Every structure is written in C-alpha cells, then in structure tokens.
Amino acid sequence: MAERSPGPSGTSGHRPKHALSTGRHVRATGLFLVLMVVVAGFVYPFVVTEIAQVIDAPAANGSLLHYPNGTVAGSSLVAQNTDAPYLFWSRPSLSDYNLTLGAQTAPGPSDPNLTALLNETIAYMDQYGIGTVNATVPFWWAAPSASSIDPDLVPQAVLVQVPRVAAANNLSIGVVTALVNKHIVNPPFPDIGVPYVNVLSLDLDLIAMTGR
C-alpha cells in the first residue's frame, strides 16, 4: 500500500481537507457522467455482445427457429398464434401474441372478468372435443400467462390435444404421442422447475413430418 494515500476509510488521521468548491464539484460530476455514459452505455454492452456472439450465437440472437428453407419462423422464446386444427396450441395470449404490445394484465383472482375469460377459452376448446377427450381442460392451459407470450405448455395440456392433431393430419395417435414425448423438456435436476413442452418447436417438427 502506498504510504501517502490515506484512503476513503480508517479510524484516524482524517484531517478534514478543504471542501471542493461548487465549481470543482460541477466539473467532477460532468466528467464522471461522460465517463459513465461511455462505459455503461457503450463499452459494457458492446463487449458483452461481442463475447456473446462468439460463445453462444444462437441464444444471443434470440433463439430463432427456422423453416427448412432458412426463413425465420419465430423464436423458441416467444409463443405464436398456432390456432389451426392441425397444430398444437399455446396458452391463450391477452396481446394476441404481439410482442410489441407488451404484457397485458391478467384479471385478479376474484374479478368476474377472470371467470368470463376462462369460460370463453374453455368453450372454444370444447368445440374441438377437448372436453370429450379428457373431461376437463387443464388449468395451466386455459389460464392467461404473465408475459402474454409464454411459449411453453405443461405436457398434460399438450397430450389432450393429440387426438385433434392426429385426426387433422391423418396420423395415428401413437405417432403424434411419440412426437410429443420427444419434446417434453425435463428439469436438469429433479424438481427445479416443471417439465414442459415448447409448442412452437413441436409444431415445426410436426409440419416437417407431415410436409404441410
């Protein structure tokens, strides 16, 4: 330690120095802020981005999913509207899967709008015979998510869609079930999070299989 730099702390020897004049304070503040804008606003994100693009480019670029011809289909981290009988559906979105609208507010627990929303969703799903297959619509499927773009679904909610998807694609239930099982992501360690299925990557594999 340099003996001539009694620093910011210590128990003794702090003779109060002359206070900086206000002008010197303004100058120090201005210079500090310019330095900080350069460091925090440019150097920091640019350096992290350069490294990120080297160590994990697919993640750094938004986990994009592509069609076989290379066109961007979407991101595995953003749900899409897959509302067609031959596709698996995500959770309902209050923003209609429009990321630029931001997250939309879900109704509170005792809000009558919540009951109405759930009834509407369930009625829609019932048209496609979900009720006859499983007797109930899984709660985690019918409920609006926090982000409005939750791309994942609990396996149970994907499996109840198998009969509809299999019929619409002229595939056997066994083949579609096997495809779903392949897409179930289990936690890396027991009980960290829950098993789930990424709906968009499942649907992309499905259309690759059926050639639609």
Place this chain on the structure above:
Amino acid sequence: MFAVGSLWDIVFLVALVIAVAPFFGAYLGRVYMDRPAFGDAILAPIEHAVYRLLGTSPRQSMRAREYLLAVILVNGGVFAFLYGFFFFQGLLPYNATHAPGMSWDLAFHSASSFTTNTDFTHFTNESQLSLGSLMIAWPLALFVSAATGLSVLVAMVRGFVRRDGTLGNYYVDLVRTMTRVLLPLAFLFAILLVLFGVPETFRNLVVAHPITGGTQHLVFGPVASYTSISLLGTNGGGFYSANAASPLANPSAASNLFETFVMMLIPFSTPFAFGQIIRRRNESWPYMGTILIVFAIAVGLFIAYQAATNPALLGIANLGAQSNGYPVGQETRFGLPEASLFQVVSVYSNVGANNMQISALSPMAQLVLLFGMFTQSTPGGEGTGFATLLLFAVLGIFVGGLMVGRTPEYLGKKITTGQVRWAALALLVHPALILVPFVVAVAGGFVSTAGSIPVSAHTFTAVLYEFTSEAANNGSALSTAQFVDSSTFFNVTGGIVMLIGRFLPIWAMLQVGGKFSEQEVLPPGPGTLRTATVTFTIYMTLFLIIVSVLLFLPVIALGPLAQILGGA
C-alpha cells in the same frame, strides 16, 4: 398442493446466499476501506487516473453536507440526461422501432424513476422506448443509482469509526463501486445469462413468419447486459415490459434461480460489509438475523397462499383441477416455489422486477409484498436498504435505552437528539409519501376507472401499491385493467414521491453518519447495551415489525384486508 420435496432447490439457494454473504460482504467492506484489497495491482492505477481526471483524491474526505451536494449533483446530472434523452428519443439514433419522444410528464416520471433506483415504468417498453434509451440512457441510471446507494451506506457507516466529522469522498466511493463491484459482476453475470439463453445482440427487430401466416415482430437487443445490471443493482427495470416474466429475459427455471441469486447477492451481503468497516464482524449477525426472520416468514406465507385453491373458480365447468400452483398471470417453466422465491426476493430487496403478474395474485400474497415495501429494509435496496435498517436500529436503541434505563449508545457512539430526529424523519416520511398522495388520488377523483365502476377494494389496493412501490423506490407494479396509471396526475405525483422517497432519507442517512463522525468513541461501560446478542436480534425484529404495522394498519384495512374479508 405441491410435494415438499420440490422446495429443496429454493432452500439450497437461500443457504448458498447465507454461506457466501459473510465472505462477499467482507470483500465489499474492504472495497471502501483504505486497505490493500484484491485487484489493486490492476485497478488502483486506473482508479487513480480517474480521480486525477475528476480533480479529486481519496485524501479529500467530505463532511455530510458536501457529500450530499455531490450526491445531488451527480444524480441531478443523471436525471437531466435521462429526461432529455427520453423527451427527444424520436430524433436520436438507435430507434429501429420508431418510438416517439415521451411527453414531458412521462419523461419526468421515467427519469425520476430510473435515477432513484425505482425503475417503475408507466410505458410499454417494446413500443414506447427506443433501443438507444434502453442501451445508453437507462443503464447510466442502473449503474449510478446502485453505486449511489452503496456509497451513501458506507459514508453513513464510516461515521461510527471516525472522529473527524468526515464521511469519505463520494466520487472515490462511486469509482471504486464501479471498478470493484458493479462492472466486473455485471459483466460476468451478463455472460452467464447468455449461456442461460438470454439474447444479446444489436439487431433490434426481426420479422418472423408464423406457420399460420402473417408476420410477427420480434424485438431484441442487449437484453443480457441490461438484465444483469438491472438485477445486480436492485434496479428491477425490464428490457421487456413483461420484465423477468418474459421468456426472453428469463428463459428457464435455471435462469430464474440464477437471477434470484443475482438479486440477493449484494443486499444480503451488506450487513457483513458493515461489520467489516466497523471492524466488529459479530455486529453483523443481529441484522442478518432480523432480515432472515422477516424474509423467511414472507416466503413461507407467499408460497402457502399461492398454492391455495382460488374458490372463485370452482364453479367453472370443464376446468381441470387447480394443481401445481395458481396459473393465472404465471409462467409455465418456473415452478411454483421457484417463481415465488424470485418474486419475494425481488420485492423485499426493492428490486421490483417481476416474473409473475402481481395483480393476479391472491390478496394475502399482495399483502406480503406490500409489507416488504413498508419496512424497506429486509434486506431492502442496494445500500439504502441496510442504511434504513441502521436508522431503525438508532431509533430502536434509543427507545430501548429509555425503557430499561441504559445509556442510548451504539458502537461506542452516543445517540443524541440530533441522530434521533433525522432517523425519525427518514422513517416517517415513508408513510407520509404513501398516504398523502394516496388520499389525494382517491378522494380527488384522479383514479380513472374503466366505465363507471366505483373504486373497488382491488383498485384501492392497486393505487396503494403504486405509491408504496414509488415511495420505497421499489418499482414493482400492481397494474390492473381498471386502474390507468399513465395519466399526468400519476406521472407527476409519482415522480415527486420517488424523488423525495429517495433523497430525503439519503440526506438523513448522511446527517446521522456525520453527527456520529463528530463524536469521540466512548469506552463500553456497565450501562452499555450489548448489541451483538440474540436478545437484541429479537428486539430489533419485533421493533421493526411493530413500527411498520402500526404505521400502515389503517390503510391495509381498506385495501387488501377488505379484499380478504369481503371477497370483493
């Protein structure tokens, strides 16, 4: 209900933080002491070059008044830069999404919000904020506000060990916080977030072509570097308006646990930084005990109420069983205990990020979150949270001393009317900042409700939550479709509440530290209250809880309690 076995990971995470905190806290304390410290060989020359550039040096130790002047100047500069940037962002570069400039009141609210470490937003990031605002303007506040909080805390703590009336040099504290704490950790955590799947790119807008036709606009950016400092600095702003609920900012259960750790690291370590600076490490534990008791009760209650069935939905035909937690306003991938731990940590550390929708929570869970913002100090935000706990301690020791006839002194420094007056002011301004604007908003008809719906208990809670979050510089929001908070009234009052709620307590913390610093150290006598004890820990915990409950019970009764009892 969930199996108890699934709690192991959150118990493990909290245990990990408690194990790391004494060591990281000791490091943190040494950053602010004039001792040889890890990293000197590389960092000391850089720091000294910056001091010379700024025209200051560690030898120029400031008194409370000068320290405060420097804090006001630097933070005022941040505020002005942000206000200008947001107001003119439509004309500035990095704006692929064509976000227009903000109105004067929205720019005022946003600049106040980010400068004060609150990061409460009254806008939708994806459409109302340019990439330049997200990458250049906002992160300036993310770094400086966090560094300011830590600097003010150590300045106050130095008052206990100095006798010359000075508290240190604010610029030196800021620079050392940047070089030795925030920049290296934010950098490391940002890289790790990328490995967890968070985007980090300058391609702002990608057009995707969904299977069913049409297009989908995907908004990206340097999300990992932004999220890293936002959580580490207990800011809590989100790159996306869904904040940490967005899969792009928090892609998996693993990233969720990691982000929880990032939020906990500094707030749970500061008690030990305090012990290091005053050179009495055993004085850290009473505070750590107080924090852990309140925090553990909060987590337990929150999980229990989130696991409970919502009786309002039992009548819905064809709806599956309510199992594995309550899914409305929740994300699939996290799991109930993990999501809950994140949310409680976020609010209790005054980060204010959210990985779920607070408006969709049960009223009891909302009340748990509100309580964390009432105390502001279990563990509270970067630096200021623990400084608030020290103010509680000053008051508590004074009151306790009066009750048992002991000399009111702490760490060999006498607690005089001067300190008590400032501590009481800082703690009383908090309820005043919540209750006064709250009453004005509700009674003055400024709460615009959708249609002609009267102000319900739920809306009442939303307005209460809004001002509580702003006064505590928290930033989490209980937004509901029935309560529009982006009006001129809420922008202006909210901005003022945040500024006073930040800088008046900072003034008080510096004054208390300054007054201690002017005093000689007394040798411990027979009348000295011993503070490194279990008794003091229990006393502090009860003092904190009772004072907070007494201050806020009336207003709790009108909002969350009315919801719980009346089912409205």
